[in-house]
Amino acid sequence: MGSSSDYPVMQEAEKILVEFGVIVAKEVVSAHRTPEKMVSFAKTAKRNGISIIIAGAGGAAHLPGMVASLTTLPVIGVPIKSSNSIDGWDSILSILQMPNGIPVATVALNGAKNAGILAIRMLAVSNKALSKKLEHFQKTMASDVEKSQEQLDQR
Secondary structure, three states: OOOHHHHHHHHHHHHHHHHOOOOOOOOOOOOOOOHHHHHHHHHHOOOOOOOOEEEEEEOOOOHHHHHHHHOOOOEEEEEEOOOOOOOOHHHHHHHHOOOOOOOOEEOOOOOHHHHHHHHHHHHHOOOHHHHHHHHHHHHHHHHHHHHHHHHHHOO
């Protein structure tokens, strides 16, 4: 994440990944304030055993795109509505509007949980155990919707 103040949002990705048994590494890496750390992190991520990078950033939100430009790993960007943002639109557009050749998957504003789920889906392509957990997760969500309908019908 670009700043430790992003952690309350990014924690949602951590929670779902941990729930699925995925090992998580947390780093504060600012594209603007610690550019050398960002370059080092991105260039060594694969060698350090990282499979997918979820990069959250507010304001100008350059972190996801800059990291994506320095690695071949998939990068999922989480635009964060921060105190210095323009209602989050600057973050959304900074992450979403990447040039050809530097893709960043982008989730909704403050959508870190979905970033975690997307990372799980990517990992599940080659991990049967994770795929089974994901299937169970989706069935549970469907069951929860059915239960809520039953509760609504009883009102």
